[in-house]
Amino acid sequence: MMSEGPSISVSNLSKTYRILRREDRDTYAAEAVLKKLRLGKAKKVEHFDAIHNVSFDVPWGAVVGIIGRNGAGKSTLLKVINRITAPTKGRIELGGRVGSLLEVGTGFHPELTGRENVYLNGTLLGMRRKEIRERFDAIVDFAGTERFLDTQVKRYSTGMYIRLAFAVAAHLDSEILLVDEVLAVGDSDFQAKCLRKMREVARDGRTVLLVSHQLQTVSDLCNTALYLDQGRLVLHGTVEEAMEEYKRSFTRAAPMLKDAALRPGTGELRFTETAVADDITKPGNEVVVEFTVGANPGFGNRYHVSCFVNNEDGMVIAQCDSRVVDFWLDPSTDAQARVSLRTPWLKPGAYTVDLFIHAGGRALDIWEQACRFQVLPVSPYPHPTTPDGTDRGVVFPDFDYSQT
Amino acid sequence: MANIIITPPGRFSLPSISQLWEAREVLYRFGARDVTLRYRQTLLGVVWVILQPLLTALIFTLVFNRVAHLPSGGVPYLPFVFAALLAWNLFSGIITRASISLVSNRDLVSKVFFPRMLVPLATAYSTIVDFAVSLGFLVVLLIIYGINPGIAVVLSPIWTAMVILLASGLGLAAAALQVRYRDIAYVVPFLLQFLLYASPVAYSVAVVPAKYKVIYDINPLTWLLSEFRWSFLHQPAPPAWQIVLSIIVPVVVFLGGAFIFEQMERGFADVI
Numbered sequence A: 001m002m003s004e005g006p007s008i009s010v011s012n013l014s015k016t017y018r019i020l021r022r023e024d025r026d027t028y029a030a031e032a033v034l035k036k037l038r039l040g041k042a043k044k045v046e047h048f049d050a051i052h053n054v055s056f057d058v059p060w061g062a063v064v065g066i067i068g069r070n071g072a073g074k075s076t077l078l079k080v081i082n083r084i085t086a087p088t089k090g091r092i093e094l095g096g097r098v099g100s101l102l103e104v105g106t107g108f109h110p111e112l113t114g115r116e117n118v119y120l121n122g123t124l125l126g127m128r129r130k131e132i133r134e135r136f137d138a139i140v141d142f143a144g145t146e147r148f149l150d151t152q153v154k155r156y157s158t159g160m161y162i163r164l165a166f167a168v169a170a171h172l173d174s175e176i177l178l179v180d181e182v183l184a185v186g187d188s189d190f191q192a193k194c195l196r197k198m199r200e201v202a203r204d205g206r207t208v209l210l211v212s213h214q215l216q217t218v219s220d221l222c223n224t225a226l227y228l229d230q231g232r233l234v235l236h237g238t239v240e241e242a243m244e245e246y247k248r249s250f251t252r253a254a255p256m257l258k259d260a261a262l263r264p265g266t267g268e269l270r271f272t273e274t275a276v277a278d279d280i281t282k283p284g285n286e287v288v289v290e291f292t293v294g295a296n297p298g299f300g301n302r303y304h305v306s307c308f309v310n311n312e313d314g315m316v317i318a319q320c321d322s323r324v325v326d327f328w329l330d331p332s333t334d335a336q337a338r339v340s341l342r343t344p345w346l347k348p349g350a351y352t353v354d355l356f357i358h359a360g361g362r363a364l365d366i367w368e369q370a371c372r373f374q375v376l377p378v379s380p381y382p383h384p385t386t387p388d389g390t391d392r393g394v395v396f397p398d399f400d401y402s403q404t
Numbered sequence B: 001m002a003n004i005i006i007t008p009p010g011r012f013s014l015p016s017i018s019q020l021w022e023a024r025e026v027l028y029r030f031g032a033r034d035v036t037l038r039y040r041q042t043l044l045g046v047v048w049v050i051l052q053p054l055l056t057a058l059i060f061t062l063v064f065n066r067v068a069h070l071p072s073g074g075v076p077y078l079p080f081v082f083a084a085l086l087a088w089n090l091f092s093g094i095i096t097r098a099s100i101s102l103v104s105n106r107d108l109v110s111k112v113f114f115p116r117m118l119v120p121l122a123t124a125y126s127t128i129v130d131f132a133v134s135l136g137f138l139v140v141l142l143i144i145y146g147i148n149p150g151i152a153v154v155l156s157p158i159w160t161a162m163v164i165l166l167a168s169g170l171g172l173a174a175a176a177l178q179v180r181y182r183d184i185a186y187v188v189p190f191l192l193q194f195l196l197y198a199s200p201v202a203y204s205v206a207v208v209p210a211k212y213k214v215i216y217d218i219n220p221l222t223w224l225l226s227e228f229r230w231s232f233l234h235q236p237a238p239p240a241w242q243i244v245l246s247i248i249v250p251v252v253v254f255l256g257g258a259f260i261f262e263q264m265e266r267g268f269a270d271v272i
Helices: A029-039 A074-081 A114-124 A129-143 A158-170 A188-203 A215-221 A239-252 B017-022 B024-039 B047-067 B077-104 B106-111 B118-145 B151-180 B184-198 B210-217 B220-233 B240-265
Strands: A008-020 A045-058 A063-067 A089-094 A098-101 A176-180 A207-211 A224-229 A232-237 A271-276 A287-293 A304-310 A316-321 A335-341 A349-359 A362-375 B004-006
Touching: A008 A074, A045 A074, A045 A089, A045 A224, A063 A074, A063 A188, A063 A215, A063 A239, A074 A089, A074 A176, A074 A207, A098 A158, A114 A129, A114 A158, A114 B024, A129 A158, A158 A188, A176 A188, A188 A207, A188 A215, A207 A215, A215 A239, A224 A239, A232 A239, A271 A349, A271 A362, A287 A304, A287 A349, A287 A362, A304 A335, A316 A335, B017 B024, B024 B118, B047 B077, B047 B118, B077 B106, B077 B118, B077 B151, B077 B184, B077 B220, B118 B151, B151 B184, B151 B220, B151 B240, B220 B240
Parallel strands: A045 A232, A063 A207, A063 A224, A098 A176, A176 A207
Antiparallel strands: A008 A045, A008 A089, A089 B004, A224 A232, A271 A287, A287 A335, A304 A316, A304 A349, A349 A362
């Protein structure tokens, strides 16, 4: 039952979080009471706009990609549309039932069997018992877990677990489907199945909203895109336009926590500047991180630095500790230095760099997400194949085969 | 289905009955899940449901009857305590399970949309199943001791419903508060333990000294426990005003709990 007009209409939507400074946050009522008594009502509350005055309409049958950097408000937007969290201002009108693949497998209980979980999860997602019964075979077939239906899911492999969970959600007959980063899971066959399913949904005239860091997925699947930056809707247009804007944002990106005083670490020495020499790069290119450390002549000892490269999942892909290559710096003068990574070859995606200053076992400066860079979706290999030839593994290895 | 409109929460929001009704199957699924989980991988399974109140009743009988020689209105002490323990376990079981339910289902609350009120409410399901099993055992006890409850037994479903309402109202409020303040997890068991001894579960209201009588008279559990003994053990009925209040108060407490819950619900995903 789809209504006339747009499927999703968002007007002047804002979501503001009140965040308390760490020392002001109470988890225990007792603390809250004590503090009230001592300080009266003077609490330092900061407001943080996760979404700021966003308006857009989505017509029926559209597959809309939502892109933006971490913390741009993409997931919050989906959460508000899905009614998990309430908006602070504005209004959303939805023209039909909303289904979500926000987090696959929430509501799955490890002690229950596959069959029991299909029913529990389906109900949670808003399916009627009859609907689940009708689609049960299709769900199980999609997941490919027939043999283990009466096994507790705690005995499932991660892959099976996720496939079954996704299968339930994918068979939800909602007019509007919200998808958040689920395609990062499963093997390539399964991913292909998921993509097909989403195209089907769109062909039926239903609407899909998709949040993804995988630009490839967005450009394969979506016909329009929203580009969000710091909670603001910068662009609602074609996928190409949004991608361009997204890529450009990386060159403009202000490093997070540029204010050294807010960063953890003892502060005896601080990084003053950093940059990635080539912040839009290709797999196989050298990544060079340049940085400057301010002087502190009073600090007697030499110190060393470290640099982490993290992928979008927050996984540390590479740790480059200067001790292991016997590189030390002298605190009496400003130090300018660079670290160059030749391998591994990084896979397409967004990366962040964390920088550290250490001396005598203590952390002097911890600068997380000091800078970012983007690796374009290009294959570094001489003979590109279909994605299933390169999509496993965290990095691209530099390898060759030879017959002996 | 008509359009769904999402707007910021108003100052006072009331629970949406239609939304709750729409999602009633979730209630059933949660309840069934709890029941299944509780007895999976246990050796004695459902025997525990009878064993727990029975052992407690035996201890109470030993302490309060054999050692302290308290009277029990002409009824053998074991069924006298067991009938009250049924009501008490229903009350405390619902509150205990409801109050931790949101925090222990954190993933669901922060990631899936459905009326959150169903999470604490559904916990009552498994407690009610336990109650039904122990009720069967009470019947066995009545037969063994040759007690005829009399006509008042037909009122017992009302008292049961009132205990459930009272406990659910308190459980809803405790669950909502616990999302923000984890202290509730420490306070609830303590209060329940206090209340167990401050209510006439293990002893008869008749043994309470006159100067404390008023404290007992204003405790809704006193009313409900007396009604349980009236309906199942052929004990004298409590005063009429207690019977009237024992129906009004649980309803008010339940609505109050639901209201508190609703005020806090929209912020759950942000603070849990």
